[in-house]
Amino acid sequence: MILPFTIVVIVVALLAALVCLGFAIAKRGPNDYQLGALALLELLLIAQAVIAIVAPFVGNPPTGNPVEFGAYALAAILIPVLAVFWALRERDRWSSVVLGVAALAIAVMLWRMQLIWTVQAG
């Protein structure tokens, strides 16, 4: 993993959570801003996964447990997609909370992924 990129993705995830929860507080349902933020986050997560797959071949192997890391990476990619489907089943303010919670979870997972990648000897 590349730390600065991870930080960028975490910031985007936190901003996406803020946007979604902000709309939720304003009693608004899901809209293009929220879905756009989640879509951007998803793109970055896919980029992150590609980086993680390529990194060991260019001299940046994980020192932690690669299986654990892979599980997190896969879950992180699935969560925004599932959250959007789940949120749009019923369009009310709680949909916005669902999207916000998902984005928040992604931020926490990315931080864990960075720790797992860099931990000394798993």
Added chain:
Amino acid sequence: MSAPVPASRRAPLATGVGRVLVVVYAILAIGATGRSLTQILTRFADAPVAYTLSAVAAVVYILATIALAAPGAAWTRIAWVTIGFELAGVLVVGTLSWVAPQLLGIEDLDPFGRQATVWSLYGAGYLLIPLALPVLGLIWLRSRTRPTAR
């Protein structure tokens, strides 16, 4: 205990704020499953009791997620059982991990460490969400299964 509520009067669980509960449960289910699988597959001998409890917690979270999301009286009953079990689990395992970690075979109490389970130290490694969630879940179940007309 109030009389059983007829199915026709039951409100669905996965609606409104209930959908937020489902998403938090789903994320916790994914997290607990991933962690327990990793622990069991890579270092089960380290702390077999703790890691088995991790796996039990994961199964309970998966069941609770489905029970909250799926319609029908049977699933509502499963939701009560699994969420009740969860509250008992987080309280018992949380307390044991704190006062008698050796009973669980845990030497390292770091909630983010390699021996952490979802329920040790009341779920501190998951921001205490495992402690708050079953309480919120039971409140939600109670509010949705109370008879609407008395």
